[in-house]
Amino acid sequence: MSITVTRDWLNRRHRTLHMTIRDIDCATFDVAQTIELFQRWKVSLFSFFAGGYITTYPTNLPWQRMAPGLNGRDLCGEIIDAARKAGIITFPMIDLGEIPLEVAERNPDWVGRKADGSFYMKTDGIATACPLGGYIRECSIELLRELTGRYEIDGIKWGGASYGGVPGVCHCEHCRQRFAQDTGGSLPDKRSPEYEEWRYGILRETVRYLAEAVHQCAPIPVMGNLVWRLGRGQEVDDLCRSQDFVQVEVQTRTWNIQDDDSPASWDRFSTPIETTRYVSNLTRRPPWVVASTFLAWPWRRVAVPHAEQKLYLAQIAANGGSPMANLTTGSPLQHPDPRSFSAIEELYNFMADHAGVYDGDVSAARVAIVYDADSAALARRQNRLERGFLIEIQGAEDALDRAHIPYDLIPSAGLATADSRRYACLVLPAAEALSDEACAAVERLAACGVGVVALGAPATRDAAGSLRPSPLLALLGAGTIGDPQPFLRSSPHLGPSQAYLKHDGRHPIVAGIECPLIAVAGYWHPVTPKAGMAIPVRRGAAFRLFPEGLSRADQPDPDEPMALVRDEPTVRTVYYPFQWGYALSRVSHPDNDLLLTNAVQWAARDDVAAQLKGLSDVRLSLRATPGRLHCHLVNTTGRRRYLTEFAPVSDFTVRLACAKPPRAVRQASSGAALPFDWSSGWAAIHVPRLVDYDVLSLELA
Ligand SMILES: [Zn+2]
DSSP states (O other): EEEEEEOOOGGSSOOEEEOOGGGTTTTOOOOHHHHHHHHHHHHHEEEEESSSSSSSSOOOTTTTOOOOGGOOOOOHHHHHHHHHHHOEEEEEEESSSSEEHHHHHHHHBBBOOOOSSBBBBETTTEEETTTTSSTTTTHHHHHHHHHHHSSSOOOEEGGGGGGGGOSSOOHHHHHHHHHHHHHHOOSSSOOHHHHHHHHHHHHHHHHHHHHHHHHHSSSSSSEEEEEOTSSOOSHHHHHHSSSSEEEEEEEEEEOSSSSSSSEEOOTTTHHHHHHHHHHHHHHHSSEEEEEEEEESSOOOTTTTTTHHHHHHHHHHTTOOOOEEEEEOSSGGGSSSTTTTTHHHHHHHHHHTTTTHHHOOEEESSSEOOOOOOOOHHHHHHHTOIIIIHHHHHHHHHHHHHHTTEEEEEEEEEGGGOTTTTTTTTTESOOOOOOHHHHHHHHHHHHHHOOOOEEEEEEOOOTTTTBBOOHHHHTTTEEEEEEEOOEEEEEEEETTTEEEEEEESOOOOGGGOOOEEEEEOSSHHHHHHHTTTTTEEEEOOOOEEEEGGOOOOSSSSOOOOEEEEEESEEEEEEEEEOHHHHHHHHOOOOHHHHHHHHHHHHHHTOOOOOOOEEEEEEEEEEEETTTTTEEEEEEEEEOHHHHHHSSOOEEEEEEEEEEEOOSSSETTTTTTBBOOOOETEEEEEEEEEEEEEEEEEEEEOO
16 A cells, blocks of 8 residues: 655645766765755755665665765765755655666676576666566665665655666566466567566556655655656556656657667657646646756757747646756756756746746646547557557647647546536547547536547547447447548549548638638548538548649549537537548648637637637646636747747737636736736736746636
């Protein structure tokens, strides 16, 4: 049983840092000046290396590698002491996954083994620990006892490597016996789906084991770290359940470890929004969301430019997380490139000056995008995670962001217990393997008046990926669904020909789309509409592309339904039986955005909480504290990554839903009371200027 540790500060939003202390940083680390700097930055909590890779105090444990530069110095104790005097919370961090080779040779049953019995090596002189071996199991307890015996500690953070694991199959004796006991079989040569599932079970067990180990040593909170992104497995859900606190990384700006011909890929700039919204919905406490201050990866020594760093961290602050800046190479005073530090100082000072905006706040979004882990897993197994799954869910995020419709990102597993008053509309992008329980929950919520917008082939894939009838189709007004068909075809007779969507120009879901044709790409599903469904969008005939003098449709419009709309006094649903997100990514036309944002607005009966015209690169999120509504605005205007300057926007109007006229509206950066008009449940607030990140706070009547 895990213990839940309660402390007042656990529920607060923090301004946080992590310091990677290397062995060579220990001798010259200036604790007093570092803590003074943190006070100037208004850091409220930080973590730092205490044990594992290296130990930053004089340990008595024979297996623990002490930092060579330490020379008897108790750096860990000095840091804890100085931080406590300054009122800053500290989390010593332990990363136990790596064993020095001489220790590994003395204790070979701690080490991950290849099939030939040799050690898995992390790097020269350092072996990789097996999660079932004594290094991670028994040594973790010894290290915790030593640390909690020496110091009064606020909490312990486990580095992700502590959960162990080798890159292939571990053939050590622990794994061999345990695999046989759990599955009745013997270890495979290569990772198989069965082995992956078993290994995931061991990971979960290790995460729980290390959390309980901390609680058994001292009544202090434990936090686990994870490198996780949307579309990966459900590790983050498990971590959120078993730890007092969760840290998740959004720090990868480029992924370029192999210096070869493969292109460097960029993470989406809005990854902090996505991750923070998802994880803060899973946890009871604000998660720490980590962004590096340096160029990741592999350039640890050059800083992210000021503007990029500030807006990256601001997206965490604006969405319910505690921003954490990941420093490298010791104290920031030892860092070779301090250029991103002013961004931390500015943002954390802003957060500290307006603590009432952040502490105890909750999302006030009225729209939720449903993330279905089973559908992600199916897409991963079929090698179409990016093209078949993420492109739909992230397309929906981007379109709602550009339209400034605040949304939450929620796990489908939470639908069963969701309160029907919480959201006005659910969006189901690529939820192809949605469970029957989740479908039943969507039906229940829809019957209570929650609008539903579904894309693609929702809930219709079985574990092998084949189409099956789903209870959700009936809710969406479809009788049957058929195999996917391409919009762009090529035939010997016509050459390539492209189909369009065509619409009636009357229904609210096509409002603002001036041309009767909409450019589209990817695949569509034939569906049979049930009686009484409105079909405002259909498939138009394919146009021959070449030769240009013959570029026309040779056939009449086939008119298959491309939007099924159910409009009843209580139930409102919109179903697009085609790859909306894929089409958006290919065409990138505002009409493609409008198909989704209009549908959400209509299905939510205009209960979308916020409206802002234009300024599509201003990211809006809406949060609430008792008696107050906070509209966070992050201005990411600017085309080139890295962003190197802010592009201020001026004189615009934000409309926010509030039942009665607010008592006052204040802009956090200036402290100014802003003029507003109020009518029919909406306050229209005039914002004179937005530079980078700001908050409009409404005092509600
Ligand atoms: Zn093993």
